[in-house]
Amino acid sequence: MLHSRILLAAAFALLPLAAGAETPGVSHDEITVGSIQDLSGPIAMLGAPVRDGMLMRFEEANASGGVHGRRLRLVVEDAGYDPKRAVLAARKLIQRDRVFAFLSNMGTPVVMASMPMIVEAGRPHLFPFSPHEATYLPLHPLKFQIYAPYQDYMAAATDYMVKTHEYSRTCLLYQDDDYGLEVMKGVEAGLARQGRRLTERTSYKRGATDFSSQIARLRAAGCDLVVLATVVRETVAAMTEARKLGWEVDMLVTASGYSAQTHALGGPAVEGLYGVSVLPHPYAEGATPELAAWVARYRERFGAAPNVWSVMGYTAADLLVQAAQAAGPELTVEGFRVALENLQIRPDIFGGPVYRFSADDHLGNRSGRLAQIRNGRWQLISDYLH
Amino acid sequence: MLTFLQVLTSGIAIGCVYGLVALSFVLIYKATETISFMQGDLLMLGAFTVLALNAGVGLPLWLAIALGLGLMVGLGAGLERSVLRRALGQPHLTAVLLTFGLGLMMRGALTAVPAASHSMHRLGQPADEALRLGGLALAPAHLMVIGATLLVAGALALFFRHTRLGLALRACSEDPRAAALSGVPVAAMHTLAWALGAGLAAFAGLLLAPITFIHLNMGLIALKAFPAAVLGGMSSLSGALAAGVFLGVVEALAGLALPEGAKDMVPYLLLMGALLLFPNGLGSAAGRERAR
CATH class of the missing domain: 3.40.50.2300 (Response regulator)
Known part of the structure; x- marks a missing residue:
């Protein structure tokens, strides 16, 4: 009896300790x-x-x-x-x-x-x-x-590009999956802000090797801005194909194509490509x-x-x-x-x-900024877009 | 019209790569009656081997290519000698699963190399200016693919028609028993077939490198090459090559002319149609016409 009472007392005495170490x-x-x-x-x-x-x-x-x-x-x-x-x-x-x-x-x-x-x-x-x-x-x-979801960045970026460059025929090349469809929604929302719609859209499956037919289709539609919902390899392939044909159309790639690999692999063909940057690439040259x-x-x-x-x-x-x-x-x-x-x-x-977080918003940032490949590296060309 | 020609040339170039990989499938199947599911992985491994010799070791590109292809041929022969030979006489599935497992091992081994798994690579310098013929723009990489494929096809034709070794390999694939009775070393011919199959896949990988770069998933192209091999009848080398080019062209033109999304279905629809109409492949259908 006495024993159990002592045990109980010991257990109670230990409780605050356990509570103190509660945060795993x-x-x-x-x-x-x-x-x-x-x-x-x-x-x-x-x-x-x-x-x-x-x-x-x-x-x-x-x-x-x-x-x-x-x-x-x-x-x-x-x-x-x-x-x-x-x-x-x-x-x-x-x-x-x-x-x-x-x-x-x-x-x-x-x-x-x-x-x-x-x-x-x-x-x-x-x-x-x-x-x-x-x-x-x-x-x-x-x-x-x-x-933020791709949609948010792409709506702002498309809106900004169309407004500043006065493009009248915006087209989309997208990967045929969730990622591509999400970007499409964003691009359409951005165009809607300018009272415009997509002129042409064409897709590819993940792992596609050849983009000649897609580029031919977009060229035939007379696009003056092609938005790329691609990753690095497809970005380079699409832009190389267009430049090969002598089609100097402006292209804008999502944050997935904003990578130093894009210009490392693409070389001169991707010069002038626009991209959405969520965080800047840390180049050693010209750094603070x-x-x-x-x-x-x-x-x-x-x-x-x-x-x-x-x-x-x-x-x-x-x-x-x-x-x-x-x-x-x-x-x-x-x-x-x-x-x-x-x-x-x-x-x-x-x-x-x-x-910036708050008690009723747990998404810290909604905006990206525009960058362009100039002289073989990405350069930021706008502030954060909303 | 110009657009049509433009897309056509791209289709032919990609089709050549399909054709070469299909050729490697058929070469192995004819000689050993095994469908090798590691051709895509051999293709990737070949490209990475040459890249490692060129960029890693610092050999000049031509030497890296020669040495890399040599190593891949050696790997094919070595795998036959050590592993694949033991599957002879076993049910077909054994050899198929064996090649599948070997392919996974090659992929796994490569992912353990940080430089290979963490980025894509380019072999040599970025592509030069496109070649212009009137309004037609031809990418040097595409021309190289077409030229190299013609060269390899010609060399293989000469090999199979005019060399003792080639004739022996053919005899062995027509009827191994009769070939053995006439003194053809059948086991050595199997080794040769696997070696050539590995070399061809690696070669296709090198041709693909300037178009899609070198990365871990480049072997997925074998998924398109396999239908080409089946379309060609699994037994005809020229049929496999032709079917590869055919698939490449149809795929490209479908993307241009048909509604959005049809491009990726067309090769498989064609494959199904061809299997229904010509169960022995287009190659044998053409042969039957000739025989008539």
Whole structure:
């Protein structure tokens, strides 16, 4: 009898301790953050630099004493763009690693499969690489996003291009899947703002090799602006085909074609291509001293030149660090949410957008800016478009 | 009219690549009665091998191509000697699954190389100016593909008609038993067929490189080449090549003339139609006409 009473008393005495250590992934000297990446699948070209960008920001934070004395630890799981593996990875990160939050999970199939489980476990789901509305709508206390759907960027970009260049016949070459259709909706919305409609549209299947018939069709329609809902390879192929025929039409590609690979592979043929940029590519030449130093540090740490994906990973990690800092020494999920919603974010060294969250809007940015390939590199030619 | 010719030339060029890969399917099938599902992966591996020799090791392009093709021929022979030979006498499915697995292994091995999985690559310099014939603009890459395909087809024809080795390979694919009785080393001929098949696929990969660049998914083109091989009758080398070019042209022209979306259906509709009307392939149908 006495024994059980002592045990009970001991149990009660331990309760406050358990409550104090309630926030998973947060100990007195460490914050564990999880990320489900694609390091081996079809978009490993994106996953590796995103991971490196996040790692770099966390290492910098740790080198300057951590966040309120806590070191940041990133646990990366490779799901290879596969929703089944994503679910396993999410479970492992929640149960075994007990991560505080998920950062920059990669790919729409991965995100759609794992997000419900993650928010149900009470973990913040931050800035996934999936331009899908479900990542921030309907408003959910744990879901935050900084990448708008393609539709939003493309509506603004098309509107701006048609207004400033007075194009009268806008056409579209699109990939025949969700991505292409989403861009089409955006382009149509942008044209509607100018009281115009698409003159011609033509599609291709993923993995197509030849664009001669599509370009011939668009040329016959007399387009004066061709919007490309393509990825890097198809962008280069379409533009090369047009230039081969001597058709000097203006082309505008989505953020998926805004990559240094576009001009590296396309060479002179893609000169003059317009693109939508969500975050600028970190070129080493002509960089500000801060950016040049950042590029040099990245190169030294990872043995490769950073690209726009590295910047995205770094930026996402930076937002997490800023919000955790603002949440104060007692880090809880609730405190983190409030801090992120009220965060005053300062402009970064990359020229990226100034993100802004609020209690009723968890999408931090809706605008991209226009860029053009001039002298073999992307140059920004407009401010952020709304 | 000009647009028509323009699209036609692009179609012929892509069709040549389909044809070459189809040729490699048929070559192997005729000699060994195995359908190889690793031709797409061999194509990709061949392109990456030459790229590695050229950009990685720093060999001049011509030497990298020669050495790379040599290595791929060696790989084909080596795979036959070590693995594929053991599938002889087993049910057909064994060999098919074996090639499928080998293809997956090649892909998996390549994804382990960061430079290969993380970006696309170009072989040599960006393409030069297009060649102009009147109003017609011809891409150098397309002309090269067509020229190289003609060259390879000619060389193969000479090989099969006028060399002892070629004749032996043909004899072996017509009737292995009779060939063996007349002193043809059948096992060695199998090795030769796999080696040539791998070399042809790799060659097709090199021709594709300036058009679609070198990346992990470039082997998907085999999905179009396989219908070409079937359309050609699976047993006729010239039929496979012709069917490849035919598919390329039809696909391109369908994109120009038919409503949006039809382009990707047409090759498969044609394949189904041809299989219904000529179950032994267009090649054998043409042969029957001649025999009559």
